[in-house]
Amino acid sequence: MNRRRVLLVVGMIVSLSGCVNRLPYDAWYLGLFAPSYMEVWIETADAVDVHDRVFRRAMSGVASINTSKNLKGNPRGWPDSPGAGAGKLVLGADLPRLIYVRWQSLVEPQTYEAYIPIPEATRQAMLKSERTYCAADGKWITDYRDMVIVGLAPGGIARVWVRGACLKPFDVARVEGTVVKLGPDSGRSGGQYALPLKPSSKAYIEKYGIPYGSW
Template sequence: MAINKLNALLGSVLAVILCGCTHVNEYGAELPYDAWRLGFLAPNYMEVWIETANVLDVKGRVFGRAMSGVAAIQTPPNFRGNPRGWPKRPGDGAGKYVWRADVPRLIYVRWQSLAEPQTYEAFIEIPEATRNAMLEIKQNTYCRGTKEWITDHRELLVIGLAPGGIAKTWIRGLCLDPIEVSRVQGRIVEKGPDLGRTNGQYALELEPESRAYIDKFGIPYDSW
């Protein structure tokens, strides 16, 4: 029964997302900070274009296109980067603050993996334990960078997108260690980039450093 309810919820949310509709009421969210941030990153050289990332919060409100565009990435010359695996302390990623939203219940992301190239989509559930951690206030947190004690929150939600349709999620604070949320296997979007509206044309060409790395070493699918 629980699975059927979840499938029904995902279906209704997907219908809203794909039609481009949003429903945001005027009531403020009950957060210990002004807004939480949604950020995206990709492994070195494995460039990503995010078509859309949409949020369903715990109050049932959908925030369409909370993020789109390029994911944060490094493309060092002379093959000095290593795309295998994920960093122990992922950065904020490229992203935006999601204003007026409460903590997220579900995130839908559709992206172009330019390294392959292929288009994927994924639903990322945010468990209750994660939502509670996003609301928790950490008093007297020590920042190694600034060598100061501060009050911190895990208001940064970071998603790593990798070839093969992998979506890895963490929450972190400015000076708090990241907590892993989930690893999700996305599915191929059969209509292709931009839901078929670009006749198979991807948003961007790979940077020369990325193309050179992939031509020489390939894509380490088994590492994410």
């Protein structure tokens, strides 16, 4: 093999190794939720990893939400310890650099989009293992904060945490999204939103309104 071919092969190996994922687990999870009764339809949640690879529609559909019929749910503010939300594993991705979400806030109704940068300090935290007690099975385990959780609220508010299955979440960012002028489904639905409000959500809004400013 001549010198030129050797350099070419070495260059290809270096290039490929630069995109090798450095995760100590198989994949990280992207989950989304909304405050009680503040129903959301996710048109797309895209992830961009540190190699600038784009994972489109890493999540879409209905966000996790409490719509109990007794209207006892409290949509004001965010929970101290948000759960996993509705989501999926982002298979093949390295650590996240950016999350893009476009969603329909069904209670307003309005369509928003938000670009959520993930800081380097957060990525480093996602690589750090911690010994912790897991109440779910009563065992001490080694856990990672391998879950990126996004809360979506009326007014275009997106709030982000990272957590592990048995590790407490910590706050990453709060982003104010912008209105998508084309409307739901990028204008292809003729202004029609994806889903009607559930009766309990409709009843809550009619009785108490939307608690803007609490998120």
